Amino acid sequence: MTKTAWVFPGQGSQSVGMGADFQDLPGAKYKFKIAEKILGWSVLDICQGDESTLARTLYTQPCLYVVESILVDLLAKKTGLPQLVAGHSLGEYVALYAAKVFDFESGLRLVKKRAELMDSSAGGKMAALMKFDRSQLNAALAETDNVVLANDNSEGQVVISGTPEAVKKIVDKVKAKRIMSLNVSGAFHSPLMYEASAQFLRVLDSVSFNDAKVPVISNVQPTPAFGKEELKQRLAQQMTGSVRWREIMLQFTQAEITHIIEVGPGKALRGLLKRTCREINLRGVDTLEQLNTLEQFYSKGLVLSS
Incomplete structure (x- = not known):
């Protein structure tokens, strides 16, 4: 029996040009337009600009959230929802969106505030x-x-x-x-982010969560969960808590996952998964071409990293 998990990379996986492949699709156009209204700047312009600007936390996190969320929509339309989702740091917000815990706009507003706070942190x-x-x-x-x-x-x-x-x-x-x-100004995922986290929580409290449609494995508590209150509490701890990705990967084997799709740019998560979950088939999706070859991925039963 095929059991699929989707995983979402975080900051550091961004690449110049991401999102360009599907920018003309109606659903993607709409999300890019909504994002520009919320952010006050164009995700596509930043993604197709210079590398140093895209690498700045203020821009990186919203850009990744928008691009990966659009990929979620395209992937869900093609395959339906998976059996499990998880994201690395910023990627957890996309995992929650994929599980329909909150809508695109609510998630982006949270990511915008998170990025602003983390970008302005210093001394770490x-x-x-x-x-x-x-x-x-x-x-x-x-x-x-x-x-x-x-x-x-x-x-x-x-x-x-x-x-x-x-x-x-x-x-x-x-x-x-x-x-x-690492080229960061703050001590991310540590108690030194407490003041930034306290400011973020005021925004988080204003966002309504839903129970997840598929279980979400959180960074600070690497076990699957559905409940909206539990998922919100876990997210509240994320800015100061550790990303327990090693333990998350072990959950995939325990859940008898057979296929994992890394949804977003880069191969960072597949690199980690390849060494830990050797029996699971791996695939990355960040272009329309990769979306269109998913049938081959499921039918061949081979570990793929393209």
């Missing part, structure tokens, strides 16, 4: 560690204030977040094959 630092000793990292984090595990992406890849001084202490203590500083 984030660093990615690849191929490290997890027990050594856990011990170092336990001994160091003002730094946390922000993204637990896989067994061999994590992101830490905190003050610059605290992040440096961890980097100096823990041996890793590769350590990379």
Whole structure:
């Protein structure tokens, strides 16, 4: 029996030109127009502009939400809804839209506020560690204030977040094959985002949620949930909580998912899934051509990464 999950990438997966492939479709045109009214700027213009502007948090997050939401509409029309959805950080908002927890406009208003708050945050630092000793990292984090595990992406890849001084202490203590500083101003997914989170919650409180049509796995609580109050509470914790993607991936196997579609630009989530969920068929969708070849994906039963 085929069981499908959709996953949605977050900040860092954006690429110049995304969304252009379906900009002339009536449904997409409508959403781009609505987005421009809400945001005060054109998603298509930003997506087809220069890379540095698109990479700014203020623009990246709304652009990804709009483009991925349009892909959700196209995909749902072609295949119907999946059996499970999950998104990485910003991608969780698209997962909630896909599960019909809120409408497109409500989700975009939340993402707009989130992006503004995160873009204006300062004084923090984030660093990615690849191929490290997890027990050594856990011990170092336990001994160091003002730094946390922000993204637990896989067994061999994590992101830490905190003050610059605290992040440096961890980097100096823990041996890793590769350590990379992230180009962000704030300590995202850490308690240092508390003030921004408090401002965001005032906007979140004003948005009505519905029970999910398909179960959603949240970043801060990686178990499937349907209930509107639970999903809203989980989202309320996301800005200061860790992205527990490693545990989310294990849920796909537990739920006996056979196919996973990464809905959005890039291959970041498939790269992580390929190493963790080896028995699950993988596919990415961010163009009309990829949408039109989904039948081949389901019929062949092969692990695909195109």
